[in-house]
Amino acid sequence: MAARRKTVLVIDANDDARERLSQTLRRDYRVIRAASAESGLPLMDKEGVDVLVADMKQAGLGGLDLLQIVRENFPLVEIIMTSAAPDVEGAVRAIKLGAYHFVTKDSDPDVLRELVRHAGERQDLHRHVLTLQDAAGDAGGREFITGPSTGLKDVLETVHKVAKLSATVLILGESGTGKELLARLLHRESANPDAPFIAVNVAAIPRELVESTLFGHEKGSFTGALQQRIGKFELANGGTLFLDEIGDLKSDLQAKLLRAIQEGEVERVGGSRPIRTQFRLIAATNIELERAVKDGTFREDLYYRLNVIPVRLPPLRERIEDLPVLADFFIKRYSARFHKDVRGIAESSVKMLSHYWWPGNIRELENLIERLVAVVDHEYITDEDLPFEFHVVELDRAKSDTSLLDRAMGTFERNFLVRALERNAWNVTQTARYLGVPLSTLKFKMERLEIRELAKKIKK
Ligand SMILES: Nc1ncnc2c1ncn2[C@@H]1O[C@H](COP(=O)(O)OP(=O)(O)OP(=O)(O)O)[C@@H](O)[C@H]1O
Numbered sequence: 001m002a003a004r005r006k007t008v009l010v011i012d013a014n015d016d017a018r019e020r021l022s023q024t025l026r027r028d029y030r031v032i033r034a035a036s037a038e039s040g041l042p043l044m045d046k047e048g049v050d051v052l053v054a055d056m057k058q059a060g061l062g063g064l065d066l067l068q069i070v071r072e073n074f075p076l077v078e079i080i081m082t083s084a085a086p087d088v089e090g091a092v093r094a095i096k097l098g099a100y101h102f103v104t105k106d107s108d109p110d111v112l113r114e115l116v117r118h119a120g121e122r123q124d125l126h127r128h129v130l131t132l133q134d135a136a137g138d139a140g141g142r143e144f145i146t147g148p149s150t151g152l153k154d155v156l157e158t159v160h161k162v163a164k165l166s167a168t169v170l171i172l173g174e175s176g177t178g179k180e181l182l183a184r185l186l187h188r189e190s191a192n193p194d195a196p197f198i199a200v201n202v203a204a205i206p207r208e209l210v211e212s213t214l215f216g217h218e219k220g221s222f223t224g225a226l227q228q229r230i231g232k233f234e235l236a237n238g239g240t241l242f243l244d245e246i247g248d249l250k251s252d253l254q255a256k257l258l259r260a261i262q263e264g265e266v267e268r269v270g271g272s273r274p275i276r277t278q279f280r281l282i283a284a285t286n287i288e289l290e291r292a293v294k295d296g297t298f299r300e301d302l303y304y305r306l307n308v309i310p311v312r313l314p315p316l317r318e319r320i321e322d323l324p325v326l327a328d329f330f331i332k333r334y335s336a337r338f339h340k341d342v343r344g345i346a347e348s349s350v351k352m353l354s355h356y357w358w359p360g361n362i363r364e365l366e367n368l369i370e371r372l373v374a375v376v377d378h379e380y381i382t383d384e385d386l387p388f389e390f391h392v393v394e395l396d397r398a399k400s401d402t403s404l405l406d407r408a409m410g411t412f413e414r415n416f417l418v419r420a421l422e423r424n425a426w427n428v429t430q431t432a433r434y435l436g437v438p439l440s441t442l443k444f445k446m447e448r449l450e451i452r453e454l455a456k457k458i459k460k
């Protein structure tokens, strides 16, 4: 069966370069061209682009920004970045951000043709993997799993109700409860799911770059602003902007953000004209914003503007009845991903997992299951496979007269001591020296925390 002719989009501001690249590829591909990322992006969907060949250095939206947007919104498109001169640092960054390859524009035309051919093959392979994953119930890790808990049912009911509206949603919840996943779900169910979903983690950007990342900047507006840059607010135009860790936003930017939301306009740093942009805003935070407002670190007016539709994701320990479904789901996911034959988890082990307090919530559960599936070599995960802390929790449950904090501290101390003992081959004298405590102290603690008995029980 003859393969469909693939479509290649060439983005380059330089007319000659664009023409030359197109000439090279025209024989084997349907080639479309754009002089800028801004004019190229709308073609991605409309023209069904398979492979993107884009210049690193561009005015406006830079090459790396373009790369990130395409990666986020068109996961099946393969990207080859080009540059006029060799640029090792740029190449490394591009590849890290998910580009397929990096070439200088004066490379042999055959090299480029070969690269595009391989990129196309990789795309086919990727599509194939996704089809298989889909069949195995794994849609690339983005589906939102729910169990029987009412806490989450309420959340999803709200989400289904408001997804199609353009109203701002504020997602609250501890770390690892699925805030980002929920934001993506909201976007997928929005009136315009094909529009861009632009995610910004405010806490992950260096302080001095937050403003220009969000609002963009004009060339030369500050030292280091060598090129004009489009901000995330502009990029999200027509789509969804997800502002993660909103509680970390500095107060001057809080004011700018408020203005941007209220007026639907932003101004680039060093820019003189307002730029219109309209997007659905989803904000998330794992701190208590109300508290931050009281403390004076978060603007009250912004808080009210964000808090239009608050959605609180409950911690896993408060919806522990969902744990079996989630555990099963992750076992299937990682079994398929690692080509293992792990089928499930023993009921008694699920019970042990349910007694744990899961400070890292679903992320912690997912990481645990990933590790377990990777190492076990039998069909069902059993109690012995579970790490030490879960056995400790079981032991602590017996002593119901102690507070949760005491039990948590006991667990931590016990884990810590056992790891130290293991490291020192259970030689108590050596371990005491390693920990920098008198031998008598260590012995006392081991006695009090029932470490020997527990270790014996687990090791059997
Ligand atoms: N309902 C769910 N179904 C499937 N996977 C989930 C669910 N909730 C969370 N996860 C998984 O748990 C991990 C953490 O989720 P996510 O990044 O959305 O949490 P978060 O609340 O944004 O965390 P943080 O506050 O640390 O940024 C991800 O790998 C995600 O896929």
Ligand SMILES: [Mg+2]
Pocket (backbone or CB within 6 Å): 179, 180, 244
């Ligand atoms: Mg997050």
